[in-house]
Amino acid sequence: xxxxxxxxxxxxxxxxxxxxxxxxxxxxxxxxxxxxxxxxxxxxxxxxxxxxxxxxxxxxxxx
Amino acid sequence: xxxxxxxxxxxxxxxxxxxxxxxxxxxxxxxxxxxxxxxxxxxxxxxxxxxxxxxxxxxxxxxxxxxxxxxxxxxxxxxxxxxxxxxxxxxxxxxxxxxxxxxxxxxxxxxxxxxxxxxxxxxxxxxxxxxxxxxxxxxxxxxxxxxxxxxxxxxxxxxxxxxxxxxxxxxxxxxxxxxxxxxxxxxxxxxxxxxxxxxxxxxxxxxxxxxxxxxxxxxxxxxxxxxxxxxxxxxxxxxxxxxxxxxxxxxxxxxxxxxxxxxxxxxxxxxxxxxxxxxxxxxxxxxxxxxxxxxxxxxxxxxxxxxxxxxxxxxxxxxxxxxxxxxxxxxxxxxxxxxxxxxxxxxxxxxxxxxxxxxxxxxxxxxxxxxxxxxxxxxxxxxxxxxxxxxxxxxxxxxxxxxxxxxxxxxxxxxxxxxxxxxxxxxxxxxxxxxxxxxxxxxxxxxxxxxxxxxxxxxxxxxxxxxxxxxxxxxxxxxxxxxxxxxxxxxxxxxxxxxxxxxxxxxxxxxxxxxxxxxxxxxxxxxxxxxxxxxxxxxxxxxxxxxxxxxxxxxxxxxxxxxxxxxxxxxxxxxxxxxxxxxxxxxxxxxxxxxxxxxxxxxxxxxxxxxxxxxxxxxxxxxxxxxxxxxxxxxxxxxxxxxxxxxxxxxxxxxxxx
Numbered sequence: 001x002x003x004x005x006x007x008x009x010x011x012x013x014x015x016x017x018x019x020x021x022x023x024x025x026x027x028x029x030x031x032x033x034x035x036x037x038x039x040x041x042x043x044x045x046x047x048x049x050x051x052x053x054x055x056x057x058x059x060x061x062x063x
Numbered sequence: 064x065x066x067x068x069x070x071x072x073x074x075x076x077x078x079x080x081x082x083x084x085x086x087x088x089x090x091x092x093x094x095x096x097x098x099x100x101x102x103x104x105x106x107x108x109x110x111x112x113x114x115x116x117x118x119x120x121x122x123x124x125x126x127x128x129x130x131x132x133x134x135x136x137x138x139x140x141x142x143x144x145x146x147x148x149x150x151x152x153x154x155x156x157x158x159x160x161x162x163x164x165x166x167x168x169x170x171x172x173x174x175x176x177x178x179x180x181x182x183x184x185x186x187x188x189x190x191x192x193x194x195x196x197x198x199x200x201x202x203x204x205x206x207x208x209x210x211x212x213x214x215x216x217x218x219x220x221x222x223x224x225x226x227x228x229x230x231x232x233x234x235x236x237x238x239x240x241x242x243x244x245x246x247x248x249x250x251x252x253x254x255x256x257x258x259x260x261x262x263x264x265x266x267x268x269x270x271x272x273x274x275x276x277x278x279x280x281x282x283x284x285x286x287x288x289x290x291x292x293x294x295x296x297x298x299x300x301x302x303x304x305x306x307x308x309x310x311x312x313x314x315x316x317x318x319x320x321x322x323x324x325x326x327x328x329x330x331x332x333x334x335x336x337x338x339x340x341x342x343x344x345x346x347x348x349x350x351x352x353x354x355x356x357x358x359x360x361x362x363x364x365x366x367x368x369x370x371x372x373x374x375x376x377x378x379x380x381x382x383x384x385x386x387x388x389x390x391x392x393x394x395x396x397x398x399x400x401x402x403x404x405x406x407x408x409x410x411x412x413x414x415x416x417x418x419x420x421x422x423x424x425x426x427x428x429x430x431x432x433x434x435x436x437x438x439x440x441x442x443x444x445x446x447x448x449x450x451x452x453x454x455x456x457x458x459x460x461x462x463x464x465x466x467x468x469x470x471x472x473x474x475x476x477x478x479x480x481x482x483x484x485x486x487x488x489x490x491x492x493x494x495x496x497x498x499x500x501x502x503x504x505x506x507x508x509x510x511x512x513x514x515x516x517x518x519x520x521x522x523x524x525x526x527x528x529x530x531x532x533x534x535x536x537x538x539x540x541x542x543x544x545x546x547x548x549x550x551x552x553x554x555x556x557x558x559x560x561x562x563x564x565x566x567x568x569x570x571x572x573x574x575x576x577x578x579x580x581x582x583x584x585x586x587x588x589x590x591x592x593x594x595x596x597x598x599x600x601x602x603x604x605x606x607x608x609x610x611x612x613x614x615x616x617x618x619x620x621x622x623x624x625x626x627x628x629x630x631x632x633x634x635x636x637x638x639x640x641x642x643x644x645x646x647x648x649x650x651x652x653x654x655x656x657x658x659x660x661x662x663x664x665x666x667x668x669x670x671x672x673x674x675x676x677x678x679x680x681x682x683x684x685x686x687x688x689x690x691x692x693x694x695x696x697x698x699x700x701x702x703x704x705x706x707x708x709x710x711x712x713x714x715x716x717x718x719x720x721x
Contacts, residue, residue, distance in 0.1 A: 058273035
C-alpha cells in the first residue's frame with residue numbers, strides 16, 4: 001500500500017507524540033491514522049444517511 | 064450490515080452470481096373446473112365506485128356487481144399498501160407476515176430500513192487493484208414471512224400467474240409465473256430517482272427527493288451530460304457508474320438528436336422517446352443494463368430534458384424481478400420493453416414541477432397501457448387456475464389529483480381544476496374500460512374478483528408526531544434550538560428519550576433491551592407508557608379545525624399477537640379524515656409546528672384509521688359476508704379451489720358459488 005506525507009504543526013505533533021505514548025499506541029503515526037480513520041468513517045456514515053433519505057424520498061410519501 | 068451497504072450491494076448480483084432461488088415447487092398443471100381472475104386496483108375506493116355507478120359512469124363494474132356484489136373490504140392496520148397486500152398474499156396479519164410499514168427502523172441505530180427487502184453483501188471478496196470482486200453471490204432477501212397463496216396452489220398442482228403483486232420483491236420462491244410489483248427498485252436501488260437537465264436550474268428546488276437536477280450548457284448547439292447509474296460496488300472507492308450522452312440541437316427547429324451508448328434517436332419538443340436501453344459500465348467487459356424514457360420538454364429559450372428513473376431491464380434483469388427467471392424475457396419477446404419499477408408513476412416529478420399534470424398523465428397512461436397489454440397477453444392463455452393482475456394508476460392518480468376535486472383543499476388550484484378536476488373520476492372510468500376490454504375473456508367458468516387494498520381520503524393537514532413527542536417531553540433533543548434543521552434523529556438525546564416516531568404510522572418506545580440505547584423498562588413501565596401515549600394522542604385537538612387528527616391510536620400488542628410483533632411499532636396511528644403524518648416526521652425530523660398544512664400536489668392519502676378507509680371488494684358471485692376483509696379474500700381463493708384453509712390464516716370464505 002502506498003504512503004503519503006502530510007505536514008502537521010510542530011506543537012500539535014509534540015502533543016500527539018505524548019498522548020500516543022500514554023494511550024498505548026506503538027507510534028504517533030498509528031495514533032494519527034486511527035483518529036483519521038474514525039473521523040472519515042463518521043463522514044462516510046453521514047453521506048450514506050443522506051443517500052438513504054434520497055432513496056426513500058422517491059417513494060412519494062415523505063420529504 | 065452497515066448502513067452504507069443498505070442498497071448498493073444489490074448490484075453485486077450483476078456478475079450473475081446472485082443466488083438464484085432453488086425451485087422447490089413444481090408449476091401447477093391441473094385443469095381446474097373454475098378459473099379465478101383477481102384484479103388488484105390499488106386504492107379503489109368503495110364510496111367513489113358507488114357514487115360513479117349511481118351516475119352511470121361505470122357500466123361494466125355495474126354488470127359484474129349485478130351478478131355478484133360490492134362490499135367495503137376491511138383493510139389492514141395500518142392501511143398502507145405493502146402491509147395490506149401482504150395480508151392478502153399470506154392470509155396473515157402484520158405480526159404474522161412481518162410487514163408493518165413501507166419502512167421499519169433498525170433498533171441498533173434508530174435509522175429507517177426498507178421493510179420488505181434486505182440486501183446482504185457477499186461474504187468473500189477479492190481485491191485486485193481498484194477492483195473488489197465477489198467470490199460468491201450477494202443476496203437480496205424478501206423480508207415478508209408466511210406462505211404466499213400461490214405457493215399453496217402450487218403444492219396442489221393448481222397453476223397461477225401473479226403479475227406485479229406488491230410486497231413480493233424479490234419474488235417468493237415458486238416456479239409459477241410471477242412478476243414483482245410495488246417494492247421493486249429502480250437500477251439505483253431506490254424507490255425512483257429521475258434526472259432533469261436544464262439550463263435554468265434556478266426554477267427547481269435542487270434538493271428534490273426522488274430526482275436530481277443537473278445544470279447543463281448549450282455550446283455550439285450541443286449539450287453534453289451524464290446519466291448517473293448505480294453505485295459501482297466492484298470498485299474499491301464505490302463511485303457511481305454513469306453514462307455520458309450528447310444532445311445535438313437543430314439550429315432552427317425545436318428538435319434534438321440524443322446519442323447515448325448504442326442508442327441514437329430524434330425527439331421533437333414535447334415528445335417522449337419510449338423505452339431506451341442504457342448500459343452502465345462496471346468492470347472491463349461488464350456493464351449493467353437499464354431502461355429509461357427521455358422527454359424533451361423544451362429546446363429554446365431554455366433547454367430542458369427529463370429522463371425517467373432507470374428501470375431494471377426486463378430483457379436482461381440484473382436483479383431478480385420474476386419467476387421463473389426467464390419470464391420477464393418471455394414477456395419482452397411478446398410485448399416489447401415494459402416498466403419494472405414497482406410504482407412507475409413519477410409523482411416526485413409532478414410534485415416538484417418538473418413534469419406538468421398533462422405530462423405526468425401522458426407518462427402514466429403509457430405505463431397503464433403496458434400493463435393492460437400484459438393482462439390481455441396472459442388472459443389469452445388463461446385456461447386454468449388463477450390469474451392475479453395489479454394496477455397502480457388508481458392509487459397514484461388519487462394521491463396526485465385529490466386537490467383538484469375539492470375547493471377546500473389547501474392545494475386546490477381553480478385554473479388546474481378546470482382541466483384536471485375530473486382525473487380521479489377518469490381513472491375509475493379507465494378501469495371500467497379495462498373491464499370492457501377483457502370481457503371477451505371471461506367465460507362462465509371464470510370467477511372475477513376486483514379488490515383494492517384501501518380506500519382514499521384527502522390529505523389536507525399533516526401531524527408532526529416527533530414534534531408532538533418533543534413538545535410533550537417524551538423525546539429529548541441535545542440542542543432543541545435547531546431542532547427543525549436536522550433529520551434522522553441527529554440531535555436526539557437517546558439517554559433521555561422515551562418514544563420516537565418513524566415511518567408513516569409508527570410510534571416506537573425506546574425500550575431497554577430492544578433499542579440499543581433504550582431507557583424504558585419492559586413490563587409495567589412500558590405498558591403504562593404505551594397506554595398513556597395512546598390516550599393522549601387520541602385526545603389531541605387541532606385548534607384550527609376542532610377535529611381530532613388521530614382517530615385511533617392502536618396499541619400493537621393488543622391487536623396483534625404473531626411471531627413478528629417486534630418488527631413493528633408499539634403504537635400504530637390511525638389518522639382522522641383529512642389528516643396524515645406530516646412530510647418530515649417519518650424520517651425523524653422535528654418541524655416547528657405540531658400540525659401543518661399540506662400544500663403539495665400529493666394531496667390524497669390513506670394513512671387513516673382502518674375503519675375510515677376500507678378498500679373495495681367486487682365479485683361476479685354473491686358476497687355472503689357483511690364485512691369481508693383482505694384475509695377473507697385469500698381464504699376464499701383456497702376455498703373456491705376446494706383446498707383446506709391453513710389454521711394460521713385469519714380469514715374465511717366470503718363468496719357463494721351457485
